[in-house]
Amino acid sequence: MLLADVLRTALIQIRANKLRSFFTLLGIMVSVAFLIAVIAIIQGMNAYVKENVASAMIGSNTFQVRRTPLNLAPVSDDQWDVIQRRPRVTADDAAVVEKAVPNAEAVSLQSGWPTPMVDIHWRNRTLGDVLIFGVTAPYQVVQDYRIGAGRPLSELDVRDRRNVIVIGAAVAEKLFDDIDPIGRDVRILGEPFTVIGVNQRKGRVLGQSFDGFILMPISRFEMLYGRRSTTTVSVKVPTAEDVAPAMAQVEEALRVTRGLRPGEPNDFSLETADALIAFWKTLTRVLFAVVPAIVSIGIVVGGIVIMNIMLMSVSERTHEIGIRKAVGARARDIQRQFLAESVALATLGGLVGVASGWGFASLIATASPLPARVTSWSVALAIALGAGVGIVFGVYPARRAARLDPVLAMRAD
Amino acid sequence: MSDFLTSGPLPTTTGEHPISTTAERHAVTSIPGATPGRDWVIVTRGLRRDYDMGGEVVRALRGVDVAIRRNEYVAIMGPSGSGKSTLMNLIGCLDTPTAGEYWLNGVLVSKMSDDELARVRNKEIGFVFQTFNLLPRATALHNVELPLVYAGISSAERKRRAAEALDRVALSDRMQHKPNELSGGQRQRVAIARALVNNPSILLADEPTGNLDSSTSSEIMKVFQTLADHGQTVIMVTHEADIAAHARRVVVLKDGMVASDDRRSAFTARLGPDGQHP
Numbered sequence: 001m002l003l004a005d006v007l008r009t010a011l012i013q014i015r016a017n018k019l020r021s022f023f024t025l026l027g028i029m030v031s032v033a034f035l036i037a038v039i040a041i042i043q044g045m046n047a048y049v050k051e052n053v054a055s056a057m058i059g060s061n062t063f064q065v066r067r068t069p070l071n072l073a074p075v076s077d078d079q080w081d082v083i084q085r086r087p088r089v090t091a092d093d094a095a096v097v098e099k100a101v102p103n104a105e106a107v108s109l110q111s112g113w114p115t116p117m118v119d120i121h122w123r124n125r126t127l128g129d130v131l132i133f134g135v136t137a138p139y140q141v142v143q144d145y146r147i148g149a150g151r152p153l154s155e156l157d158v159r160d161r162r163n164v165i166v167i168g169a170a171v172a173e174k175l176f177d178d179i180d181p182i183g184r185d186v187r188i189l190g191e192p193f194t195v196i197g198v199n200q201r202k203g204r205v206l207g208q209s210f211d212g213f214i215l216m217p218i219s220r221f222e223m224l225y226g227r228r229s230t231t232t233v234s235v236k237v238p239t240a241e242d243v244a245p246a247m248a249q250v251e252e253a254l255r256v257t258r259g260l261r262p263g264e265p266n267d268f269s270l271e272t273a274d275a276l277i278a279f280w281k282t283l284t285r286v287l288f289a290v291v292p293a294i295v296s297i298g299i300v301v302g303g304i305v306i307m308n309i310m311l312m313s314v315s316e317r318t319h320e321i322g323i324r325k326a327v328g329a330r331a332r333d334i335q336r337q338f339l340a341e342s343v344a345l346a347t348l349g350g351l352v353g354v355a356s357g358w359g360f361a362s363l364i365a366t367a368s369p370l371p372a373r374v375t376s377w378s379v380a381l382a383i384a385l386g387a388g389v390g391i392v393f394g395v396y397p398a399r400r401a402a403r404l405d406p407v408l409a410m411r412a413d
Numbered sequence: 414m415s416d417f418l419t420s421g422p423l424p425t426t427t428g429e430h431p432i433s434t435t436a437e438r439h440a441v442t443s444i445p446g447a448t449p450g451r452d453w454v455i456v457t458r459g460l461r462r463d464y465d466m467g468g469e470v471v472r473a474l475r476g477v478d479v480a481i482r483r484n485e486y487v488a489i490m491g492p493s494g495s496g497k498s499t500l501m502n503l504i505g506c507l508d509t510p511t512a513g514e515y516w517l518n519g520v521l522v523s524k525m526s527d528d529e530l531a532r533v534r535n536k537e538i539g540f541v542f543q544t545f546n547l548l549p550r551a552t553a554l555h556n557v558e559l560p561l562v563y564a565g566i567s568s569a570e571r572k573r574r575a576a577e578a579l580d581r582v583a584l585s586d587r588m589q590h591k592p593n594e595l596s597g598g599q600r601q602r603v604a605i606a607r608a609l610v611n612n613p614s615i616l617l618a619d620e621p622t623g624n625l626d627s628s629t630s631s632e633i634m635k636v637f638q639t640l641a642d643h644g645q646t647v648i649m650v651t652h653e654a655d656i657a658a659h660a661r662r663v664v665v666l667k668d669g670m671v672a673s674d675d676r677r678s679a680f681t682a683r684l685g686p687d688g689q690h691p
Contacts, residue, residue, distance in 0.1 A: 001562060001563055001565060002562075002565055002567070004568070005562050005568075016550060319546075320548055322546075323546045323547075323548060323559075324509075324559065324563070325531065325534075325606065326505075326507060326534060326546070327534065327535065327539050327540070327559050327560040327563060327671040328531055328532065328534045328535020328536070328560050328563040328564065328611075329531060329563045330527070330528045330532070331527055331528065331531070332528070333531075333563055358623045395608070407502050407507050407508055410542075410546060
């Protein structure tokens, strides 16, 4: 029997029972669609985190010297106790860092974690719970902020502890509507401040705005909040390749300054955007482990459905099998025919699943900021999975059909 | 039908055609293991078939010696339970004997594997069944194509030969009809076209008129007659004496053994006044 005839017979059979075929491949379809969509979403999120989240939070080609690590993963109580006993990161440390990295583009000092929130008043308007950072002038450069209107904070503002602030685009919009905020006097914690600049919008990342903040000279910030809290030093280097050597230099210099003996752990944390990305990757690794488990359950169930339908089909078509055998079909011809049918069904299920998964992913891509990306390897995997299920679960019914005795089979109705 | 019946020179059917003689048959069936000559289409020697029916052994055939020469038109007759269906399954290579030899065209098929038997069915045997056994969802053309599909013949060549076979049974205008759109006689003619499409050595008919009314029956019997007159070896299994009487030679089975094996004239002479076999 020619291969073309095997396939043709299978497709005729599938087409003759459209509704049944559809329900047969529903399980495979849903599983594959789920697989495609979830992988697309994870891939999209990965790309998104890499492109937006990390640089929005830390800035590109930048690392930080922090008292507490930027670790989003759980930390044990013992580790936490050690971290709590670390000395503060101060302006002195910033000076050491600046000396250690002569090629740095900018070194800034900013108020450390946790970041306080304040109410900001203008005339009879109030905007509540706005994040407020005390920063030095280079912070603007380190964070890749672009000034949208007015001017950024200057060295003089910091040195003279001026009552000036730069605000994020979201704050400007909510507090001033269409009015130009530059030069307006607002009140924070009962004290007057003048808005000197508005930063350009950075956008929202995972539902969190990076435009709702107040930047204040760190010297003025410490007058409000005291000088006892820690600060964070940020270093921006020209290229990504400069990050690792600069970090090594900073680590060396700080260990010397702080008098740490060899073997003693650092009493400060060095963090890059990579730490965020790494954390994100551990999160998605869990997803990558869980999704195949769910999908394989779906696929196995789908395969069992196919096997059942094929067994039913074999017993329904016993008479037909008898006729085919009588006119010269060998056992392997019958086996191939039924196997081709289950493989065609499962592959069809895979294809429809890929299409609907793709559709779902692009729906997400248009309706949300997540750039869901369907990767070619996931499509190949899904189709291979479908065909594989068809073979594995099609063999048993096909064998049964092939082994039927022609005389007994023709006697069946 | 008329153009089919009149195509080619028709010998007159007086009922006395040359058939193998009893002595010739005895000569070829009595030497176990000997390869029969090429002109013997079917030779069985001591053919036995036992069925195990839940521990009880039913001996359907108890040693059948039959020899059929090329171009013979033979009816195998017998009441139900005589073993004629079992014999037809064995001759048709749908089943294998418990003991004995079956030679088809000088080839011992009783020892063949299932796959080899399938090939023999495909190449050497054309079946016509009582219940037609057509694929219900396939067109007449596709039904006739089916043996050629399993012979591995290309689609275009298949269609050409199937159309030709349907033309021979005067169904050219019904090629795209499905079995349920055809009359009983037409369905049986489709089955005959399917049986003939691969040019088999034997046409094996099992109660071919069992599901047909008398006028359609005689129409189908005329088709067999014409095929036999053109040299097709025809073997017909039936329990009806008047149908068996269409063949040139009648083998009567009784209790799994050959009771008689005569030319038609001898067979009809033995029939009772009611036309029933005693």
